[in-house]
Amino acid sequence: MTEAETQALQPTLRDYERKAYDLLSPDRAAYFFGGAADERTLDANQSAFSDIELLPRMLRDVRGGSTRTTLLDQTMAHPIILAPVAYQKLVHPEGEAAMALGAAAQDTVMTLSAQSSVDAGAARTAGPSCTWFQLYWTAQREAVMALVQRMADLGFTAIVLTVDAPVQGVRDRETRTGFGLPADISAVNLAGMPMPRFAPLEPGESILFDRIAHVSPRWADVEWLCQNSPLPVILKGIVHPDDARQAIEAGASGIIVSNHGGRILDTVPATITLLPAIVKASDGAVPVLMDGGVRRGTDVLKALALGASAVLVGRLAIAGLTVAGSAGVSHVLRLLRDELEVAMMLTGCRSVADTTPDILRRQTVSDAKD
Numbered sequence: 001m002t003e004a005e006t007q008a009l010q011p012t013l014r015d016y017e018r019k020a021y022d023l024l025s026p027d028r029a030a031y032f033f034g035g036a037a038d039e040r041t042l043d044a045n046q047s048a049f050s051d052i053e054l055l056p057r058m059l060r061d062v063r064g065g066s067t068r069t070t071l072l073d074q075t076m077a078h079p080i081i082l083a084p085v086a087y088q089k090l091v092h093p094e095g096e097a098a099m100a101l102g103a104a105a106q107d108t109v110m111t112l113s114a115q116s117s118v119d120a121g122a123a124r125t126a127g128p129s130c131t132w133f134q135l136y137w138t139a140q141r142e143a144v145m146a147l148v149q150r151m152a153d154l155g156f157t158a159i160v161l162t163v164d165a166p167v168q169g170v171r172d173r174e175t176r177t178g179f180g181l182p183a184d185i186s187a188v189n190l191a192g193m194p195m196p197r198f199a200p201l202e203p204g205e206s207i208l209f210d211r212i213a214h215v216s217p218r219w220a221d222v223e224w225l226c227q228n229s230p231l232p233v234i235l236k237g238i239v240h241p242d243d244a245r246q247a248i249e250a251g252a253s254g255i256i257v258s259n260h261g262g263r264i265l266d267t268v269p270a271t272i273t274l275l276p277a278i279v280k281a282s283d284g285a286v287p288v289l290m291d292g293g294v295r296r297g298t299d300v301l302k303a304l305a306l307g308a309s310a311v312l313v314g315r316l317a318i319a320g321l322t323v324a325g326s327a328g329v330s331h332v333l334r335l336l337r338d339e340l341e342v343a344m345m346l347t348g349c350r351s352v353a354d355t356t357p358d359i360l361r362r363q364t365v366s367d368a369k370d
């Protein structure tokens with residue numbers, strides 16, 4: 001049997017990534033697997049996990065252990081959630097519906113992107129564990145609330161407000177490959193939403209500071225949303241401890257430490273290195289989640305050990321969707337969970353609560369806290 005045939009029978013997590021990259025056209029591969037500018041943050045998200053070393057503990061009693069996790073009153077089989085990723089029909093004809101089915105098969109939460117290419121109701125019908133809806137602020141509060149209410153009526157249980165992308169990052173790889181959305185793929189859940197219309201620029205004006213900044217969200221908008229939303233609001237894209245404190249004051253029900261997978265501002269540090277300071281600043285007031293660079297069960301374990309309540313995965317799930325649709329998503333999630341279980345057993349952790357920093361080498365823990 002050739003190596004390729006063996007891989008087809010027993011794909012590993014790395015095989016999914018490689019295969020997905022090969023299957024996609026260069027511009028779509030750039031969109032899904034590229035990052036901003038020189039891709040330093042994209043690379044750092046993964047390499048920072050490798051720099052943290054595990055220090056296994058022997059002979060501990062792990063009988064009856066499990067990866068079970070409770071988050072915002074919801075119990076899940078494991079702490080691996082699907083991150084919001086836009087326009088999934090670009091990699092698979094069923095797009096977010098297939099992603100939702102794969103998530104449901106592995107009993108995990110899927111976060112539907114505001115820029116989903118599938119209707120939110122259809123995604124929830126395909127996979128009822130698609131229960132978090134990600135939101136980008138649009139200029140008008142009434143329009144935001146109408147969208148949030150629609151999602152609440154559809155049975156979504158939380159809103160994930162992404163705050164790190166008031167403008168798109170500088171995407172060299174996409175520019176070079178000429179990425180653009182085809183006419184038949186769009187953000188269908190935003191159809192009919194009032195979009196800001198900008199007056200022509202006067203000489204000396206900037207599109208960013210004199211137009212887009214006027215319709216971008218500010219802390220007062222977050223407070224208003226948290227106070228008025230029928231669903232709990234989780235803030236995604238927090239990387240500074242002071243912002244974490246402000247998010248909690250504003251009424252957020254959770255925080256996702258994220259640099260958008262290195263797609264927005266290049267040279268932001270790897271999220272796993274930022275996590276401990278944000279966990280400390282949050283002081284147990286709300287759950288702190290993280291994403292960026294999670295590719296292995298050991299990565300999940302390290303994030304939990306450094307205080308994350310759960311992790312989100314973006315590109316890895318996209319790799320599963322690209323290669324084998326819902327079955328691929330489900331398989332990727334299962335492989336990741338299996339790897340987490342192996343890593344927990346080998347480090348003597350019976351439960352998510354057991355995953356404390358003493359399973360990490362002290363040197364790397366203090367580095368990560370700097």
Ligand SMILES: Cc1cc2nc3c(=O)[nH]c(=O)nc-3n(C[C@H](O)[C@H](O)[C@H](O)COP(=O)(O)O)c2cc1C
Nearest residue numbers: 032083084085086113162260261292293313314315
């Ligand atoms: C192609 C692509 C599209 C994304 N679209 C969104 C989005 O619509 N909303 C959002 O909040 N984050 C979006 N993200 C960021 C992810 O939610 C997540 O933060 C990131 O992918 C995590 O890093 P990872 O891919 O290394 O797991 C996107 C990421 C990728 C790769």
